Amino acid sequence: MKKRRALYASATLGYKNFLFVDGTIRNDWYSTLPVAKNDVLSNRMAHHLYLAI
Amino acid sequence: MLAGVQNGRSGVYSLVAWYGGHERSFTTARLTPQPNNAREFFATGIQTNNNVNFSKATDNYSFRASYSNLDVRGLLPNTGMNKNNFNVNTSLNLTEKLTVSTNVNYITNNLKGEIDDSYANATSGSFNQWFHRDLDMSIVKELRGLKTPTGIWASWNHQNPNTYDVNNQKNFYGAYYWYNPYTYSDLSPIITRNDRLFGNIGLSYKLSPSITINGTYRKQQNTTFTEQKYSSQLFESGVKTAGGNCPQCFGQYVTQNTFSNRDNFQGSLVYSKKIKNFQVDGDVGFDVFHQVTKSNGGFTNNGLNVPDLFTLTNSKLMQPL
Numbered sequence: 001m002k003k004r005r006a007l008y009a010s011a012t013l014g015y016k017n018f019l020f021v022d023g024t025i026r027n028d029w030y031s032t033l034p035v036a037k038n039d040v041l042s043n044r045m046a047h048h049l050y051l052a053i
Numbered sequence: 054m055l056a057g058v059q060n061g062r063s064g065v066y067s068l069v070a071w072y073g074g075h076e077r078s079f080t081t082a083r084l085t086p087q088p089n090n091a092r093e094f095f096a097t098g099i100q101t102n103n104n105v106n107f108s109k110a111t112d113n114y115s116f117r118a119s120y121s122n123l124d125v126r127g128l129l130p131n132t133g134m135n136k137n138n139f140n141v142n143t144s145l146n147l148t149e150k151l152t153v154s155t156n157v158n159y160i161t162n163n164l165k166g167e168i169d170d171s172y173a174n175a176t177s178g179s180f181n182q183w184f185h186r187d188l189d190m191s192i193v194k195e196l197r198g199l200k201t202p203t204g205i206w207a208s209w210n211h212q213n214p215n216t217y218d219v220n221n222q223k224n225f226y227g228a229y230y231w232y233n234p235y236t237y238s239d240l241s242p243i244i245t246r247n248d249r250l251f252g253n254i255g256l257s258y259k260l261s262p263s264i265t266i267n268g269t270y271r272k273q274q275n276t277t278f279t280e281q282k283y284s285s286q287l288f289e290s291g292v293k294t295a296g297g298n299c300p301q302c303f304g305q306y307v308t309q310n311t312f313s314n315r316d317n318f319q320g321s322l323v324y325s326k327k328i329k330n331f332q333v334d335g336d337v338g339f340d341v342f343h344q345v346t347k348s349n350g351g352f353t354n355n356g357l358n359v360p361d362l363f364t365l366t367n368s369k370l371m372q373p374l
Contacts, residue, residue: 001344001345003341003342003343003344004342005340006340006341006342007337007338008338008339009337010336011334011335012335013332014331014332014334015330
């Protein structure tokens with residue numbers, strides 16, 4: 001049996017509906033990885049600028 | 054053997070003329086090209102889809118139930134598929150703040166026939182390399198049930214008449230390398246059944262106008278059963294057919310079961326709020342996932358001891374334990 005556990009958080013901050021910043025952080029623990037180091041941390045950051053003319 | 058034997062009169066003995074019991078037995082015919090015979094072998098696929106569903110929704114609940122059936126007749130003889138799909142989708146507002154929702158699907162799928170494009174398979178694996186372009190496919194189809202009095206299935210591919218031996222009739226009448234492709238599929242019933250259950254149940258609670266808490270359980274379970282019954286008559290009607298390219302031509306039983314179960318338990322807290330010029334969205338959550346997959350199966354080797362008894366222990370060669 002394979003197991004995976006994960007905790008994550010993500011957030012988006014928008015300013016006046018045209019400038020956005022978002023990020024995610026997530027940690028996964030896998031039963032299939034060696035016990036000494038069985039987790040993987042991943043994160044993502046992005047920012048968007050929407051221009052409408 | 055080539056297309057036929059010249060008899061010096063009105064035509065040639067066709068490949069099937071050497072078998073008694075049909076209207077072309079022991080007669081000659083014109084040697085006529087059949088440029089479209091390979092194409093004529095493939096039937097037109099037919100797909101039928103039927104669906105019925107019921108739904109109703111009010112302020113406090115929504116409900117939808119549906120059933121659909123997909124039936125497919127394949128391009129190859131004795132092939133097809135039948136799929137049933139049941140789905141129930143509901144959502145119920147228990148209170149103003151608490152909602153429970155479910156989505157359940159059950160799918161059964163029955164696949165029938167040998168669907169094979171590998172080297173030297175009984176159909177597409179021969180038509181462009183070893184088949185004859187003078188064979189009228191409608192005659193090949195008509196003679197799919199033809200047997201000699203000693204029980205050998207007729208084929209278009211047999212040895213020269215001078216190999217006939219009254220004590221070893223298979224040497225001439227048997228399929229030398231190739232069976233009648235229709236007869237082959239009649240002697241090779243194959244089924245694969247797949248049962249799949251998946252869905253989820255979720256609770257959602259609105260803690261405040263900007264905060265919602267969700268909890269969801271998801272599950273997917275899949276079981277399959279495959280059974281391939283290659284008749285011993287393939288071996289009894291074949292000269293050089295059984296071997297590396299066709300282990301099933303000895304007569305063979307192949308079976309496999311698989312089981313797969315996956316589930317997720319997920320929880321999250323979702324925040325969404327507009328503060329002056331800013332819009333803030335965020336969530337934190339967890340996901341616990343379990344997966345189990347199991348399979349077992351087996352096949353007989355080198356033929357069946359008792360003809361057409363389809364069990365693994367009936368294998369001529371047993372695998373060491």
